[in-house]
Amino acid sequence: MAKTYFLTLFLILAASSAYASPVLHIDKPQFDFGTISQDDKAEHVFEIENRGDGELIIEKLTPS
């Protein structure tokens, strides 16, 4: 009896981890530098967050 109980728990855990999924959240995905001079450095840091329950993997960043 105790054995079956343990097994079910294990199965539930396995199932839930299969469904765990990452959620990429970016508060401010847009940024306006305003007017800047050609010799300025246009540098910006976007804050990102994983609001899901699985590991988030950034696979690729492609600039246009």
Add this chain to the structure above:
Amino acid sequence: MASSDHLKPGQKGEIKVTVDLRGKFGAIVKTIQVITNDPLRRRTNLLMKMRVKDLIHARKYEADEIFKAPCRGCHVERGNSQKKFSLFMSDCIMCHNEGRSALPVSGMQAKAREEIEKALREGIRKTSMPGWDAKHGGPLTDEEIRGLVDYIKPAARRSRN
């Protein structure tokens, strides 16, 4: 660019972007596509906007400096021997256009012809609008001035309102 490419649940991270502005000019929009394993949204776009001024234009100037070297090469000489519409397109459009510092032609038409001519001849103090006629140190002849006023607001329009 990214602080780490693996984020645990609840973890925060950063994506740092540097845009190289050398040789860039005017309004620029940059997008960066972020591809992740987020099952509901694999692609997310980051967007950056800016207006880039070249080195000449980054500084503040007196209005009539555009009549002098090295500015006049672009701001005056391109209009040499042009008239009316083409003179406007050479000397005025860089400021008098949508998204620029001054009204486009359609907006200026709300003013009286006398007002338009006065502003054009004498300039408007405390703005980047210089006086364009010779008496105010400008490069335009009386005939060119009248041609521009006629282009901006044809005389016939006046009798209608």
